[in-house]
Amino acid sequence: MNKKFKTGLLLAVLALVFAVTGCGSQEKAAPKVLKVGTDAAFAPFEFQDESTKEYVGFDIDLAKALGKQMGYEVQIQNMNFDGIIPGIESGNIDIAATGMTITAERSQKVNFSKPYYKSGLAVVVKADNATIKGFGDLEGKKIAVQIGTTGASEAKKIKNAQVREFNSSAEAFMELKAGGADAVVNDLPVNEYYIVKTGAKDAKIVGDVVSAEEYGIAIGKKNTELTEKINKALDELKKNGEYEKLYLKWFGKKPPQA
């Protein structure tokens, strides 16, 4: 073996070792795909466009914008709301963009980004209901909620209420319409969208917003690097006007000043 050949061989072997073990001067490449879990029955945050069958909504646009900002390809996965946190814990999905309220209980299982939307719970009844004027009138009533939500846990605190849980808020609204429930306790912007956009003339929102809530992007508990990246990307989207553009598109108004 001549010297040149030996050196070449050595370099080739070294290159192979570095490639296999992944050590080298370069940073480990970020995964290209960001798997985003969402419960696509929560308009205007996430729902399926009936004609194109695509998932659309404020959260979907926001997730895509965040992905783009961070250099990831976003893959949307539709799943039931109560399967979302387990999905993050098992690594089936990387993050969730699903109108998820930041709570202390959930924060034990997942990381949350900075809040990206101010929300709250409100009561929906049939348009001709004259007795339920707000949350205070729900004692002993039949209440339809979405399983695993903050609306469900608030409803369960009401004395003698018969709480019926559904997989989606759309199904809870259907139960109200069908007369199987006296009220729905659900997120205000979703209630508003349901009444205005679907032309549900037979339903109305009563009383004040029950609790002030904020939505955050949920991320794996151990994934602090991704949490930081998302927070940074969120700040950037707020600075460059993209966040405001999406907010205007879906809510018809500018975001409230923080």
Ligand code: GLN
């Ligand atoms: N914001 C509510 C919660 O986090 C409802 C979310 C949802 O149904 N997508 O519980």
